[in-house]
Amino acid sequence: MKSLPQPRFTSYLWACSATLLLVAAAFMFYVWTEKRIDRANELRYASHNLVEELRQSSDDLSRMARTYVATGDPQYRKNYQEIIDIRDGRAARPQDYENVYWDLVLANGPRPRANGGTVSLMQLLREARLAPDELALLAAAKNESDKLVAVELAAMDLRAGGDTERATAMLHDAAYHQTKAYIMRPIGEVNENVERRTRLQVEETALDANLARAIFMLSGVVLVMLVWRAKRRLDAERLQAVERTQRISRLYSALSQCNQAIVRSHSEAELFERICRDVVDYGGMAMAWIGLIDRDTKRITVATSHGVGMEYLDALEVSLNAASPEGRGPIGLSYHSGQPYWCQDYQHAPETAHWHTHGERYGWASSAAIPLRRDGEIIGFFAPYSSAINAFDEDVRQLLKEMTLDIEFALKNFDREAVRQQADQRVHYLAHYDVLTGLPNRSQLHQRARQLLEQARASRAPAALLMLDLDHFKDINDSLGHTVGDALLAELALRLSSCLRDGDMVARLGGDEFIFVMRNLSSSETSDVARKLLDIIGQSYTVGPHDLRVSASIGISMYPDDGHDVETLLQRADAAMYQVKRAGRHDFRFFTAAMQQRAARHLQLVNALRYALERQQLHVVYQPQVSLKTGRIVGAEALLRWTAPELGAVSPAEFIPAAEESGLIIPIGDWVLRQAVRQARQWLDDGLPPLVMAVNLSAVQFRAADLPHQVSQILYEEGLPPEYLELELTEGVAVQDPQGAIATMNALHDRGIRMSIDDFGTGFSSLSHLKKFKVYKLKIDQSFVRDISTDAEDKAIVSAIINMARSLGLTTIAEGVETVEQLEFLREQLCDEMQGYHISKPLPPQEFEALLSKQRD
Numbered sequence: 056m057k058s059l060p061q062p063r064f065t066s067y068l069w070a071c072s073a074t075l076l077l078v079a080a081a082f083m084f085y086v087w088t089e090k091r092i093d094r095a096n097e098l099r100y101a102s103h104n105l106v107e108e109l110r111q112s113s114d115d116l117s118r119m120a121r122t123y124v125a126t127g128d129p130q131y132r133k134n135y136q137e138i139i140d141i142r143d144g145r146a147a148r149p150q151d152y153e154n155v156y157w158d159l160v161l162a163n164g165p166r167p168r169a170n171g172g173t174v175s176l177m178q179l180l181r182e183a184r185l186a187p188d189e190l191a192l193l194a195a196a197k198n199e200s201d202k203l204v205a206v207e208l209a210a211m212d213l214r215a216g217g218d219t220e221r222a223t224a225m226l227h228d229a230a231y232h233q234t235k236a237y238i239m240r241p242i243g244e245v246n247e248n249v250e251r252r253t254r255l256q257v258e259e260t261a262l263d264a265n266l267a268r269a270i271f272m273l274s275g276v277v278l279v280m281l282v283w284r285a286k287r288r289l290d291a292e293r294l295q296a297v298e299r300t301q302r303i304s305r306l307y308s309a310l311s312q313c314n315q316a317i318v319r320s321h322s323e324a325e326l327f328e329r330i331c332r333d334v335v336d337y338g339g340m341a342m343a344w345i346g347l348i349d350r351d352t353k354r355i356t357v358a359t360s361h362g363v364g365m366e367y368l369d370a371l372e373v374s375l376n377a378a379s380p381e382g383r384g385p386i387g388l389s390y391h392s393g394q395p396y397w398c399q400d401y402q403h404a405p406e407t408a409h410w411h412t413h414g415e416r417y418g419w420a421s422s423a424a425i426p427l428r429r430d431g432e433i434i435g436f437f438a439p440y441s442s443a444i445n446a447f448d449e450d451v452r453q454l455l456k457e458m459t460l461d462i463e464f465a466l467k468n469f470d471r472e473a474v475r476q477q478a479d480q481r482v483h484y485l486a487h488y489d490v491l492t493g494l495p496n497r498s499q500l501h502q503r504a505r506q507l508l509e510q511a512r513a514s515r516a517p518a519a520l521l522m523l524d525l526d527h528f529k530d531i532n533d534s535l536g537h538t539v540g541d542a543l544l545a546e547l548a549l550r551l552s553s554c555l556r557d558g559d560m561v562a563r564l565g566g567d568e569f570i571f572v573m574r575n576l577s578s579s580e581t582s583d584v585a586r587k588l589l590d591i592i593g594q595s596y597t598v599g600p601h602d603l604r605v606s607a608s609i610g611i612s613m614y615p616d617d618g619h620d621v622e623t624l625l626q627r628a629d630a631a632m633y634q635v636k637r638a639g640r641h642d643f644r645f646f647t648a649a650m651q652q653r654a655a656r657h658l659q660l661v662n663a664l665r666y667a668l669e670r671q672q673l674h675v676v677y678q679p680q681v682s683l684k685t686g687r688i689v690g691a692e693a694l695l696r697w698t699a700p701e702l703g704a705v706s707p708a709e710f711i712p713a714a715e716e717s718g719l720i721i722p723i724g725d726w727v728l729r730q731a732v733r734q735a736r737q738w739l740d741d742g743l744p745p746l747v748m749a750v751n752l753s754a755v756q757f758r759a760a761d762l763p764h765q766v767s768q769i770l771y772e773e774g775l776p777p778e779y780l781e782l783e784l785t786e787g788v789a790v791q792d793p794q795g796a797i798a799t800m801n802a803l804h805d806r807g808i809r810m811s812i813d814d815f816g817t818g819f820s821s822l823s824h825l826k827k828f829k830v831y832k833l834k835i836d837q838s839f840v841r842d843i844s845t846d847a848e849d850k851a852i853v854s855a856i857i858n859m860a861r862s863l864g865l866t867t868i869a870e871g872v873e874t875v876e877q878l879e880f881l882r883e884q885l886c887d888e889m890q891g892y893h894i895s896k897p898l899p900p901q902e903f904e905a906l907l908s909k910q911r912d
């Protein structure tokens with residue numbers, strides 16, 4: 056039942072003040088009426104006294120006169136005259152005059168003391184505000200009294216004259232008494248009149264006084280009641296204020312808890328749970344829940360709840376569909392208005408009718424639905440329930456709105472945090488994993504490998520580190536593009552991962568280089584793994600329209616024999632892999648101490664080579680190439696020499712591979728080419744017989760995309776016609792990408808530049824390819840030439856090469872010719888040209904020039 060609103064304390068204060076005024080007015084009225092009664096009584100008393108004085112003075116005069124007549128004592132006549140004088144205002148009225156002059160005189164002898172004032176009795180009677188008729192009666196009495204005075208004076212004169220008898224008779228005769236009676240009758244009438252009138256006046260005033268007293272008492276009672284009620288109201292309001300203060304402080308502690316919840320919560324679910332708990336534990340709610348909108352069904356699903364009666368939510372049906380009853384409740388209304396909905400009387404509100412029966416058991420008296428937004432869109436509702444009607448006053452509403460804003464702020468922060476975490480995870484992923492293959496990257500490798508070695512150390516078990524590098528993978532990238540290369544690497548990573556046991560790892564170091572760390576493997580088991588890897592890697596890859604095959608080189612180092620830390624094992628596996636590469640690739644090798652020395656030497660060479668050009672440690676020598684028909688020098692092969700102060704003279708057989716692997720061959724090769732071209736131009740300019748300058752071109756140089764342009768540029772800049780230059784290529788340039796090699800050769804050929812195949816017979820050139828190569832010369836490798844005088848097989852090979860070349864229309868040149876026997880055999884076989892120590896070692900330019908000059912002569 057609704058309670059009537061209580062008047063506030065200030066209303067009581069006004070009522071009290073008004074009543075107090077009424078009380079004061081009633082009191083004053085009462086005092087005034089009492090004073091009026093007093094005044095009426097005083098008047099009655101005074102009137103009565105004065106009237107009595109008139110009667111008494113008459114009696115006193117009679118007595119004085121009779122006593123004088125009887126005694127003849129003049130004092131009585133004197134007294135008589137004094138009474139007359141006082142009464143008529145000629146003598147001052149004595150002090151304490153109580154009408155009875157006789158009493159004053161006879162008291163103790165002395166004369167009554169005057170009070171200083173002289174006023175006649177009649178004047179006093181007039182001032183006594185007697186009624187006019189009363190004054191008229193008293194004036195008549197005074198007249199009669201004056202007549203009697205005249206009689207008494209006459210009687211006293213007779214006595215003074217000695218006629219006592221007549222004097223006495225005059226004071227006792229019937230006329231005397233008749234006059235006396237005429238005096239007394241009006242005085243009596245006046246006395247009665249005054250008595251009656253003043254009593255009436257007193258009685259009337261007493262009525263007023265009673266009324267005033269009644270009003271005073273009544274208003275007093277009312278005032279007391281009002282003060283009492285005001286006090287109760289004041290107490291109630293004070294209590295309310297205290298309760299409100301406590302409630303507000305509770306609400307603020309709920310808000311503070313909410314803020315703490317926001318700070319402490321790490322997830323949306325945790326935050327929702329804390330908020331519901333805080334609004335119940337600190338905000339005075341019986342139960343609270345948070346529901347989230349299911350976007351598909353438009354229904355509300357309970358995310359979290361706290362408080363008593365949470366079972367209510369078990370069967371709760373709430374939706375946003377305004378067409379259904381469960382969509383027209385506080386949540387539905389809140390959703391459609393976008394505002395919080397406060398239901399202050401849950402059991403009687405029409406909007407909660409659908410849930411009355413269900414909610415009755417839980418004693419809900421108020422409920423609210425406050426929308427929760429994320430990025431401005433309503434995602435759910437915060438729904439607190441109270442067991443009190445009108446629970447959501449302004450303070451509570453404000454609190455809940457603020458809590459909701461705080462929740463929304465926290466949601467935004469969670470979103471930001473989620474984005475940040477995703478970014479962090481991405482950064483972490485990028486920092487530790489290879490994006491292309493998903494394998495651990497270099498930094499992760501070091502970390503994981505250290506852990507694996509630690510475990511191996513702890514279990515005193517061996518471990519293997521395998522460094523795997525694809526052979527000629529660059530060719531695939533260069534010829535088919537990086538997309539194809541990337542796809543192949545991704546497929547390769549999957550294959551490699553499939554070879555892993557639990558606890559082992561494979562990482563991509565970058566490019567086509569992979570590292571395996573495997574525990575509990577003996578050397579022979581590691582060999583099996585390496586073979587298996589080579590086998591798996593060698594199976595074909597289908598990338599788009601391409602059917603590709605690759606091979607790999609694997610270097611292996613063993614823990615603890617080859618090293619105790621990751622860095623050492625990596626270095627040693629690298630050295631082993633380097634040896635595989637040098638030995639022709641597509642194989643695996645274990646690290647050995649010799650490899651270590653070679654690797655160290657390799658590193659030393661590469662480091663020194665970096666500065667060889669700028670420190671002018673390089674120079675070119677020239678070896679003559681002679682026609683077997685004419686015996687004349689027809690060409691020169693430019694051969695690079697390097698003398699470094701710390702290393703001495705280093706053979707190109709040693710430093711060229713190092714320059715190729717480090718990429719230094721590109722600037723160095725350019726430099727050699729320019730030197731050789733310049734020299735050829737110089738000799739032409741010097742008038743020496745024209746010759747072809749042969750320059751070795753490594754496969755690395757040959758694969759450079761701008762090679763044809765670069766060569767033409769040097770020729771152009773140095774002013775040498777292209778027909779005077781010959782590029783010596785090894786068979787290897789065409790192994791990986793024959794089509795690309797053919798295209799480059801075509802481009803060089805189109806620019807008029809000659810090409811020869813160096814070291815022919817040692818590589819894998821197929822004849823079908825050879826036919827397509829725009830080369831004009833084959834250089835028979837000196838390993839075949841060396842023993843042609845004695846080795847029948849070499850003889851047969853050299854003979855076959857010469858015949859094959861001739862059938863293809865190619866010129867042949869034999870290198871490494873040191874003896875006349877070798878020379879003779881080659882001439883017999885119709886080899887076209889020769890080069891070797893038999894004619895000359897490679898010579899510095901001046902010496903070569905001298906040799907050439909001799910030929911001119």
Ligand SMILES: Nc1nc2c(ncn2[C@@H]2O[C@H](COP(=O)(O)O[C@H]3[C@@H](O)[C@H](n4cnc5c(=O)[nH]c(N)nc54)O[C@@H]3COP(=O)(O)O)[C@@H](O)[C@H]2O)c(=O)[nH]1
Nearest residue numbers: 694695707708711727751752753813870871872873891892
């Ligand atoms: N890419 C480049 N490769 C170069 C360059 N300069 C040299 N090289 C290559 O280095 C390898 C070793 O060369 P080098 O030590 O200069 O040896 C050459 C000759 O000195 C040697 N030769 C010549 N005649 C004889 C002989 O009668 N006996 C004998 N024992 N050796 C002889 O043969 C090498 C020439 O080889 P080739 O080039 O195959 O004709 C070597 O592979 C060079 O190619 C360079 O500038 N760039």
